[in-house]
Each structure stands twice: as structure tokens, then as C-alpha cells.
Amino acid sequence: MVLRITRDDEPVSGVTLKLDGRLTDPWAGLLEQECSRALRSTRPVIIDLSGVAFVDRAGLDTLSRLDREGVSIRGCSDLVASILTAEGIRAERASD
Amino acid sequence: MGDLGPAIDDAARLEALRRTCLLDSPPEEAFDRLTSLATSVLRVPVAYVSLVDDRRQFFKSQRGLAEPLAAARETPLSHSFCRHAVESREPLLVPDAREHPTLRHNPAVSEHGIIAYAGIPLITSGGHALGAFCVVDRAPHAWTPEEIEVLRVLARSAVSEIELRGLAAELTSLSAHLQTLVESRTTELRASEERLRVLLDVNNAVVTCLDRASLFEAATVALARVIPFDRAALVLRDPVRDVFTVLGVAGPVPSPPVIPLGTEWPHTGSRSGWILDNGRPLLTPDLREAPSFFEHELLVREGILSAISVPLTVKGRIIGTLNTGSRVPGRYTEDDASLLLAIGEQIALAIENLLAYEEIATLKARLEEEKLYLQEEAKAEAAFGDVVGGSRAILGVLEGVRKVADTDSTVLVTGETGTGKEMIVRALHDLSRRKDKILVKVNCAALPAGVIESELFGHEKGAFTGALSRKLGRFELAHGGTLFLDEIGDLPGDLQAKLLRVLQDGEFERVGGTRTIKVSVRLVAATNRDLAQAVAEGKFRADLFYRLNVFPIHIPPLRERLDDVPRLVRHFVMLYAAKMGKQVGPPSDAVLSRLSAYAWPGNVRELQNVIERAVILSSKGRLEVADLEAPTAGPSAHRAGRSLEDVEREHILSVLETTGWRVSGDRGAAKILGLKRTTLEARMQRLGIVRPAAGSGNGGRQPA
Numbered sequence: 001m002v003l004r005i006t007r008d009d010e011p012v013s014g015v016t017l018k019l020d021g022r023l024t025d026p027w028a029g030l031l032e033q034e035c036s037r038a039l040r041s042t043r044p045v046i047i048d049l050s051g052v053a054f055v056d057r058a059g060l061d062t063l064s065r066l067d068r069e070g071v072s073i074r075g076c077s078d079l080v081a082s083i084l085t086a087e088g089i090r091a092e093r094a095s096d
Numbered sequence: 097m098g099d100l101g102p103a104i105d106d107a108a109r110l111e112a113l114r115r116t117c118l119l120d121s122p123p124e125e126a127f128d129r130l131t132s133l134a135t136s137v138l139r140v141p142v143a144y145v146s147l148v149d150d151r152r153q154f155f156k157s158q159r160g161l162a163e164p165l166a167a168a169r170e171t172p173l174s175h176s177f178c179r180h181a182v183e184s185r186e187p188l189l190v191p192d193a194r195e196h197p198t199l200r201h202n203p204a205v206s207e208h209g210i211i212a213y214a215g216i217p218l219i220t221s222g223g224h225a226l227g228a229f230c231v232v233d234r235a236p237h238a239w240t241p242e243e244i245e246v247l248r249v250l251a252r253s254a255v256s257e258i259e260l261r262g263l264a265a266e267l268t269s270l271s272a273h274l275q276t277l278v279e280s281r282t283t284e285l286r287a288s289e290e291r292l293r294v295l296l297d298v299n300n301a302v303v304t305c306l307d308r309a310s311l312f313e314a315a316t317v318a319l320a321r322v323i324p325f326d327r328a329a330l331v332l333r334d335p336v337r338d339v340f341t342v343l344g345v346a347g348p349v350p351s352p353p354v355i356p357l358g359t360e361w362p363h364t365g366s367r368s369g370w371i372l373d374n375g376r377p378l379l380t381p382d383l384r385e386a387p388s389f390f391e392h393e394l395l396v397r398e399g400i401l402s403a404i405s406v407p408l409t410v411k412g413r414i415i416g417t418l419n420t421g422s423r424v425p426g427r428y429t430e431d432d433a434s435l436l437l438a439i440g441e442q443i444a445l446a447i448e449n450l451l452a453y454e455e456i457a458t459l460k461a462r463l464e465e466e467k468l469y470l471q472e473e474a475k476a477e478a479a480f481g482d483v484v485g486g487s488r489a490i491l492g493v494l495e496g497v498r499k500v501a502d503t504d505s506t507v508l509v510t511g512e513t514g515t516g517k518e519m520i521v522r523a524l525h526d527l528s529r530r531k532d533k534i535l536v537k538v539n540c541a542a543l544p545a546g547v548i549e550s551e552l553f554g555h556e557k558g559a560f561t562g563a564l565s566r567k568l569g570r571f572e573l574a575h576g577g578t579l580f581l582d583e584i585g586d587l588p589g590d591l592q593a594k595l596l597r598v599l600q601d602g603e604f605e606r607v608g609g610t611r612t613i614k615v616s617v618r619l620v621a622a623t624n625r626d627l628a629q630a631v632a633e634g635k636f637r638a639d640l641f642y643r644l645n646v647f648p649i650h651i652p653p654l655r656e657r658l659d660d661v662p663r664l665v666r667h668f669v670m671l672y673a674a675k676m677g678k679q680v681g682p683p684s685d686a687v688l689s690r691l692s693a694y695a696w697p698g699n700v701r702e703l704q705n706v707i708e709r710a711v712i713l714s715s716k717g718r719l720e721v722a723d724l725e726a727p728t729a730g731p732s733a734h735r736a737g738r739s740l741e742d743v744e745r746e747h748i749l750s751v752l753e754t755t756g757w758r759v760s761g762d763r764g765a766a767k768i769l770g771l772k773r774t775t776l777e778a779r780m781q782r783l784g785i786v787r788p789a790a791g792s793g794n795g796g797r798q799p800a
Contacts, residue, residue, distance in 0.1 A: 079681060082666055083666045083670060086666060
């Protein structure tokens with residue numbers, strides 16, 4: 001069960017990290033590292049969860065922290081969005 | 097004339113004479129030639145070579161002597177003229193003995209008719225006068241200087257011959273001595289070769305033995321060929337506990353044996369202990385005398401009175417002792433001890449090999465079992481992931497887990513069926529220091545009573561019918577890791593005792609085995625029974641319960657934490673949707689409130705199953721949560737014959753009944769069923785569902 005993280009750099013819209021797979025331990029830690037690096041560039045950082053169908057406890061904790069650091073979470077399925085919202089994490093649905 | 101002068105009995109002279117080996121030897125041509133020459137050249141009737149010891153003069157060669165003197169070949173010293181020449185070490189020249197002041201009284205004058213005499217002493221290069229070369233006449237004879245010179249020459253020849261004889265004798269003696277040396281050396285070498293051969297035989301016999309019994313047998317057979325014994329024993333040392341155990345005993349053993357196999361005894365006060373401390377053999381000629389080790393009394397009781405014990409050393413470490421005993425006191429020598437020591441070296445190597453082999457075999461078997469077990473586990477893995485819930489109750493549980501996980505404390509997890517005990521156990525393992533080691537699970541209720549002991553503790557080959565080979569039990573498999581005993585309340589009584597021992601001492605024996613196995617295992621147990629009650633009823637051991645109950649973790653039933661239901665539902669929906677690759681929308685509030693209103697007798701597992709089914713049944717991304725009914729609602733078998741339409745009709749009917757036939761609005765049937773009001777009404781029409789008139793009570797069915 002691998003999580004693939006694809007980085008897309010746009011001069012204006014910022015850094016987008018597209019995730020594909022399951023957001024679980026230990027890849028949650030990897031995501032956090034990647035985000036930290038991206039945040040140093042002071043441009044907007046976006047996490048695209050359109051390829052993620054499952055998030056475990058570690059994943060939720062990571063997203064919670066990244067949300068507080070100002071990372072935008074987008075592209076969630078309705079189901080995943082409902083879970084994130086219940087955890088108090090701000091997330092945009094793909095259908096929005 | 098009767099006294100012996102100092103020169104005659106001089107010890108050195110006599111020794112020199114003896115070494116010539118000429119006394120009493122037969123006549124030889126070399127000397128006879130000289131005496132013959134003397135008589136013819138000097139024209140005298142008698143000539144002889146005489147050797148004079150302390151009693152007599154012996155004629156090595158003579159010519160012209162009359163009988164019986166010629167045959168006797170010797171005369172006593174009293175009759176000897178030569179003795180004077182020997183004593184004086186000067187030629188004795190007597191022209192007429194009858195005129196000589198002392199010699200005229202010599203019996204030889206009258207008895208043998210010696211008138212004239214000339215004798216030259218035979219003086220060797222060593223300076224000893226051994227005898228004389230003489231000529232005798234029976235008439236007066238004035239000896240001329242020429243005649244004396246001739247005699248001297250002949251005397252010198254005689255001396256040469258004598259010396260030659262001496263050398264020859266010495267050579268022979270040296271040669272004999274050499275021969276003796278060679279023989280003795282050859283004997284030594286053969287003995288040494290024989291000994292090496294014995295050691296080689298011992299080595300060949302024991303080094304290929306890979307089990308204890310055959311090693312000991314081979315060793316004692318080889319031993320018996322070279323050292324006599326009535327009893328032999330191989331003793332091994334356990335360095336961890338500092339005790340000795342008997343590996344094997346040979347020789348007639350009384351029944352019951354005084355020292356049975358497997359007996360352990362301590363370091364201090366034992367023969368083997370002494371050997372460990374001193375590092376050399378112990379040879380005891382009589383066991384009844386001091387110093388006394390406690391083996392002595394036992395051996396003497398069996399009639400063994402003398403013994404040798406030697407260390408078994410490998411790479412400088414003493415791993416045990418080899419001991420032989422005999423009924424005969426003083427039977428053994430230092431040589432026996434050193435031979436036994438050498439044999440011991442071979443045996444020690446073989447034992448070392450055997451122990452290493454055993455260890456490898458054990459590790460290999462464990463690895464195999466681990467591999468098999470993990471393969472099974474991987475197949476059966478429930479995709480739990482982690483514990484879900486934010487209620488106070490569950491957070492309390494997680495806090496407990498966090499506190500105790502990293503210790504090695506035994507944990508007892510309690511809770512109803514389906515509350516997720518296995519997940520808690522997994523969390524305990526993953527947060528502990530043993531997280532990189534194996535987690536082994538045993539369900540005590542699922543195993544038949546006859547098999548459970550073997551499953552837990554393993555068995556030896558042949559322990560019971562069907563035990564075709566040695567098998568490692570779950571405890572051994574879990575060594576270094578965690579062992580999870582599920583449904584521990586179902587453990588049979590006799591196994592409860594064995595489990596208690598493992599918890600207390602960390603040791604056990606395999607079924608049918610005698611060897612004590614030590615393991616380091618962190619135990620976690622789980623049960624849905626009330627163990628305290630079981631103890632009160634005498635079904636569960638109190639001492640085991642207290643041991644297990646060191647740190648109890650109780651998981652509350654789901655109905656006590658219903659506020660966790662929405663989170664759980666969402667989590668399971670996500671889990672199964674991802675697993676099945678289906679797109680499913682989030683559960684609606686209606687569904688969530690319905691699910692939160694249910695008592696969940698089957699707890700989280702029941703919820704999980706319901707959601708799994710709902711995800712399977714979902715279509716167009718909409719979750720279909722089937723009706724929740726209590727298990728006591730009747731067997732499901734008679735439902736099998738109904739059509740889908742019937743099911744739908746009944747479902748809609750029961751929901752309508754719950755809402756009091758309210759269709760629309762927040763508490764209406766449409767919301768609960770997840771349908772639009774218009775859709776529900778259409779469906780009701782299609783299925784012929786009509787609200788019954790008040791008081792009719794026929795369930796609202798109208799013939800289509």
C-alpha cells in the first residue's frame with residue numbers, strides 16, 4: 001500500500017502536492033516532510049486528495065497539523081471530506 | 097708368601113681384567129701363536145700367557161705344560177710366579193728358582209719342575225697389570241738381554257691382543273645397549289601410535305553423532321576399549337545456572353538408579369565443581385577417604401570405590417566432565433588420567449558440535465514456524481488499521497494502553513464480544529519494545545481440549561499418537577515477542593496450572609519432553625467472560641487470575657459510547673469503499689442517527705459487518721443501510737423464500753410504523769429511508785402500501 005506524492009510547481013498558484021493511494025502511516029510522515037519543505041517557499045501549498053480513498057489515524061493527525069499551518073486541502077471525495085470535517089479539518093470537496 | 101699384595105686385589109685392576117672377558121675363555125690362535133713362537137725361538141719347553149686375578153692365575157694360552165695342569169688351565173696364586181711380576185710390574189727373571197731366596201719355596205718348583213722362569217708383566221694402555229707372558233725351563237737358564245727383548249716383543253703382542261679383545265667386548269656391549277634402546281623406543285612409539293589410533297577411533301565415533309544418546313553410546317564404547325571401568329558418566333555444565341547435569345551413564349546401573357539421568361547438582365561440593373575450579377584431572381584411588389565430594393557417598397553405595405574425572409575443554413572453556421569409576425580401589429594411574437583427558441578432548445569437540453547443531457536446528461524450526469504462522473496471519477488480516485473513537489470511554493482505554501504498552505506487564509483485556517479487543521492487543525504490541533518481534537495469537541476457545549496443550553507448549557516426537565515429529569508450541573514461537581491468549585476463560589483447568597508456571601518462572605516442558613524450555617514472552621490475555629465470577633464458581637484458578645489481572649483494560653460496549661458511532665460509521669464506509677473500489681458518498685444524518693439509536697449487541701464488529709454489507713449493496717454512490725434487528729428476532733432461514741419486493745415492502749412498512757406513518761419531514765419515513773418524499777410515495781403505491789384505517793390492524797396490505 002503505497003502513497004504516491006506528485007509535486008506540481010506553479011509560479012502563481014503555488015505548490016500542489018497530488019496524492020494517490022492510501023494516506024496511512026508511514027507515508028503520512030513523508031507527506032508532512034514534503035509539505036514542510038514546500039511551506040518554506042512562502043507560496044501557497046495545496047494538498048490534492050482526489051486520488052485518496054482512505055485515511056487512517058496517522059493521516060488524519062498529519063492533515064490536522066498541516067491545516068493549522070495553512071495548507072489547503074482540496075479535491076476530497078464527499079466521504080473523505082465528511083471525515084475530515086468531523087475531525088475539525090478544513091477541506092474542500094472535489095464537487096465544490 | 098700367602099698374603100695378597102695390594103696390587104693383586106686392586107679393584108680397578110680386577111675390573112679391567114673382567115672387562116677383557118678373557119678369564120675362563122677358550123684358547124685362541126692369536127695367543128697360541130705367541131706362545132708357540134716363544135718356545136721355538138727361545139728353545140724352552142714351556143711358554144704361557146697368564147692372567148692373574150685375586151685367587152688364581154689363568155692360562156689363556158700355554159705350551160708345554162704337563163698334565164693335569166694343562167687341562168686345568170689354572171693354578172692357585174700360591175703356585176704362581178707370575179703374580180710377582182704383576183705385583184712388581186717389572187719383568188721377573190729367575191735363572192734358577194732353587195737358588196732364589198723366596199721362590200725356592202714355591203710349590204710350583206717341586207710340583208711342576210719349574211727351574212728357570214722369565215715373565216714379562218702384561219700392562220695395558222690403561223696402566224693395569226693383568227697378567228704375564230712367561231717362559232719356563234726345567235733346567236737352569238741364564239736369560240740373555242736378547243732373549244728378554246724377544247719376550248718383551250711377544251708380551252707387547254699379547255697386550256695388543258688383550259686390548260683388542262677388550263674393545264671388541266665393549267663394542268658388543270654397546271651394540272647390545274643400543275639394541276635395547278631401540279627396542280624400548282620402538283615399544284614407546286608403538287604405544288604412542290596405539291594411543292593416537294584410539295583417539296582417532298574415538299573422534300570418528302563421536303564427532304558425527306548429532307544427538308546426545310548416540311554420542312554418549314559411541315563415546316563409552318570407545319572408552320571401554322582402552323580404560324577399564326564399571327561406571328562411566330558424561331556430565332555437562334549449565335553455565336547460566338552453574339549446575340551440572342548427567343548427560344549419560346554407562347555400566348550396570350541399579351534400578352532405581354542412585355543418580356538418575358537428568359539429575360542436577362551444584363558447583364560447590366562436587367567433583368565436577370572441583371574440576372571446574374582447578375582445570376585438571378582428579379584421580380581418587382579410594383572414594384571412601386577424604387576429600388569427600390557428595391558424589392562419593394552415592395558412588396560408594398553402588399560399590400564404586402575408585403574414580404578418575406577429567407575436564408572436557410573446548411577453546412579453553414570447561415563445558416563438563418568425563419568420569420570413570422571402578423569397583424577396585426586404586427585401579428587407575430596417572431597414565432590412565434592423561435589418556436582419559438585426551439579422549440575427553442575429542443568428546444568435548446563432539447559435544448560442542450552437537451550443542452551447536454541443536455541450537456541451529458531449534459532456531460531453524462522456529463523460523464519455519466514463524467514463517468508459516470505469519471503467512472497464515474497475513475491471509476487472515478482484518479483490515480482494522482487503528483482504533484477509532486473520540487468518546488471519553490474509548491480515550492480512557494487508549495490512555496491505559498499507552499501507559500502499559502511499553503512495560504512487559506501482563507495485560508488482561510476484557511469486554512463483550514466484538515468490542516475490538518484484538519485491536520487493543522495489537523496496539524499494545526505495536527507500542528511496546530517488542531514491536532519489531534512477533535505477535536502470536538491463540539484462541540483458547542477455538543482449539544479442542546486435547547490439542548491445546550500441544551499447541552501452546554509444543555510436543556516431542558512420539559509424545560502421543562500422531563506426534564510424528566517435534567513441534568514448537570506457540571510459546572516458543574512467541575519468544576522475544578508478545579503472546580495473545582484470546583478467550584482465556586476457556587482454558588482447561590490443568591493448562592491453567594501450566595500457564596501459571598510459565599508466567600511465574602518463564603519455563604515449561606514440551607508435551608512428552610523432559611527438557612525445560614525457557615522463554616521470554618509478554619503475555620496479553622483477553623476474555624468476554626466475567627473471570628472473577630468464574631473464580632468464585634471454581635472454574636478458573638484464583639492465583640492465575642491475579643497473575644493475569646495485573647493491568648486490566650476494560651473496553652466498554654458500543655452502547656455505552658454511542659457518540660462514537662458516527663465516527664465509526666464514516667471510518668468503515670471509507671474503509672470498505674476503498675477496499676472494494678466503490679465510490680460511496682458520506683452517510684446521511686438520517687442514517688447516522690438511526691445507527692446511533694441502536695443498541696448494538698454485537699458491538700463494533702456488528703457495526704462493521706452492517707457497514708460492509710451496506711457498502712456492498714450501495715449503488716450510485718448511495719449507502720444502503722439495511723434494517724437493524726436483534727438476533728433474537730427469529731432464524732433467518734424462513735426469510736429465504738421471500739422476494740426482494742416483499743423485503744422492500746416489509747421494510748418500508750416497519751419504518752412507517754416507527755414514524756407513525758409520517759412520510760415527509762425530518763422525522764419522516766422518507767428521510768430515514770434516504771428517499772425523496774415523492775419517490776417514497778411512488779414506491780408505496782407500486783408496492784400497494786396504504787395506511788390502514790384506524791382500528792383495522794391488518795398491516796396495511798391491499799391486494800394488488
